[in-house]
Amino acid sequence: MMIYVLEFLLLFSGICCGVLSIGRLQDESSEKFAAWAAAAGFAGLLCFFNNSGKSAAVTAAALLAVILVISKFLYHLDWKLLLCCGCSYLSVLLLTDVLSYLILCRYFSVPLVYWLVFLLLCRVPFYFALFASHRFQECISNFSNYYTSIYGTPAVAFCGISILLHMAFAGRPLDTLTIVTIVMLSALFLRIVLAYSHIKYQREKELLDTIEMQKELLEQNYAAVNKAYSQNAKLFHDFHRHLEVIHQMADRYHAPELSQYIDSIISPVQNISSMVWTGSQTVDYIINSRYEKAKNAGIRMEMNIEYPYNTNIKSNDLCTILSNLLDNALEAAAIQSRKTSPDTCSINLTIRRIQNILVIKLENSSPEPKYTSDGELVTVKKENEPMLHGWGMKNIEAAVQKYDGILQTAYADHIFQTTITMCFEGIEMDSPES
Known part of the structure; x- marks a missing residue:
């Protein structure tokens, strides 16, 4: 019982x-x-x-x-x-x-x-x-x-x-049961390990899917923000010009309070209008970061950019070309400013498309460059600071040649001019939702 x-x-x-x-x-x-x-x-x-x-x-x-x-x-x-x-x-x-x-x-x-x-x-x-x-x-x-x-x-x-x-x-028999138990527990252990490995694989896959989804959402958000800024870029630029005209009229008709008010709001408008929004993260970052460097160095930098972001030009090639070009220009303008005055030094960047040809034109203040007997630029050192017209230009040439492009340089009246033309193919991209 x-x-x-x-x-x-x-x-x-x-x-x-x-x-x-x-x-x-x-x-x-x-x-x-x-x-x-x-x-x-x-x-x-x-x-x-x-x-x-x-x-x-x-x-x-x-x-x-x-x-x-x-x-x-x-x-x-x-x-x-x-x-x-x-x-x-x-x-x-x-x-x-x-x-x-x-x-x-x-x-x-x-x-x-x-x-x-x-x-x-x-x-x-x-x-x-x-x-x-x-x-x-x-x-x-x-x-x-x-x-x-x-x-x-x-x-x-x-x-x-x-x-x-x-x-x-x-x-x-106990001996038989012992052997069966050991074999069964070993097989069970292997089976559990396989199940655990499968669960771990599923978790990692879910994590990667989540990260990929977050990445896509970030790209979509960036594209939407970029589209909004690019659509309003011209408006900000024109608004800045309109404020300058109103400021001149206020001075003409002796309205000091109106002039002071315009001065207080014109600075943030200038900052917004100076930002570049092309649709390419690489282009935007490089140009805007170099613009800040030029501004901090007291070098005037003007930009006229119309970049076709839906091209087959790779981001790493764009990074090589634009970063080296602008770094060269900043270094040369800085050296020239030490010889003359920062107010007289400037950098002008123009990016335009002509059908399926991308044109990049950069003009910057610079001391007179030196060339080798083969016509290549020679790196000029000044106080142990190299002008970045050495290996940087070779890297630019290598990137330009990938797109059947041409790189041309010229120098006159303390202005170094670089012109690049590259052929590109348009690629289809989903338009971001606004």
């Missing part, structure tokens, strides 16, 4: 905790009484079924079926998710049972009733840890996101452990 009571308690606790652990997927707590009542009824039936001469593997399968049916009735979850959680839970439970049975009953010949008492005592802290651990809740939540592709692993583990349970209670 004692054995029947212990079996009932073990089956009851196993069913009840299995159902409640599945319920934690939905954070269900209002159905506990229903789960306990159903678990008690099915535990009595399984206890009678287990003592009617049926094998332990059949009893384990019946126990799984009971947990799945009750959980489906209470929580209405997907069958694959129920199978995945139920098999995982019972695999851990039954593996503990069979290993403790082999060690205590088969190896040390402990009476069956003491083994049942040992199991009952061991399950109390196990169940407490199962439901009190927040880490367990996180594992269940993460595990449930990938059950459609890995539910086979806990199902295979349950089948293997059920067979081992049947062999243990059928009285197979």
Whole structure:
């Protein structure tokens, strides 16, 4: 009679905790009484079924079926998710049972009733840890996101452990059971490693997809902002001119308060109108950053730019051409300003398209350059500071030649002029939504 009571308690606790652990997927707590009542009824039936001469593997399968049916009735979850959680839970439970049975009953010949008492005592802290651990809740939540592709692993583990349970209670030799246990645990370990690797791969793939989506959103946002600024660039520029005219009229008609007000608002308008928005991030960054450098150095820089951003000209080639050109111009203008005055030095950049030809023209103040016998520019050093008309120009030539382009230079009246023409092909681009 004692054995029947212990079996009932073990089956009851196993069913009840299995159902409640599945319920934690939905954070269900209002159905506990229903789960306990159903678990008690099915535990009595399984206890009678287990003592009617049926094998332990059949009893384990019946126990799984009971947990799945009750959980489906209470929580209405997907069958694959129920199978995945139920098999995982019972695999851990039954593996503990069979290993403790082999060690205590088969190896040390402990009476069956003491083994049942040992199991009952061991399950109390196990169940407490199962439901009190927040880490367990996180594992269940993460595990449930990938059950459609890995539910086979806990199902295979349950089948293997059920067979081992049947062999243990059928009285197979202990040596045979030891070998089967080692083989089964090794296979189970490999299967779990594969499932974990799959979950890790899925997470990394989701992370990459999220990063790619964020990148696309950032590009779309930049394109939208760029379109808005480019559409208003001419308006800002013209508004700046209109303010200058109004300022002159205010001075003419002796309206000092109006002049002061115009002076207070003209500065931010000048800053906005000086920004370049071409549609190409590379072009925008290089030109605007060099404009700031020229402004800080007291060098006047004027720009007249109409850049066709939907071309096959690569960003790295544009970076090479424009950055080297403007850095050369800034360095040369700075050297010339030390000889004359910063007010007399300037940089003029023009970018235009003529059908499928891109024209880049740069004029900057510069001391007279020197050439080799082959007609190449020679780097001129002044106080250990090189003018960047050396390797920079060679890099520009290499980038220009990729697009069947031509680079020409000229010098007159302290002005160094560089003209670049490149052929390009238009490419289709989705117009950004405004």
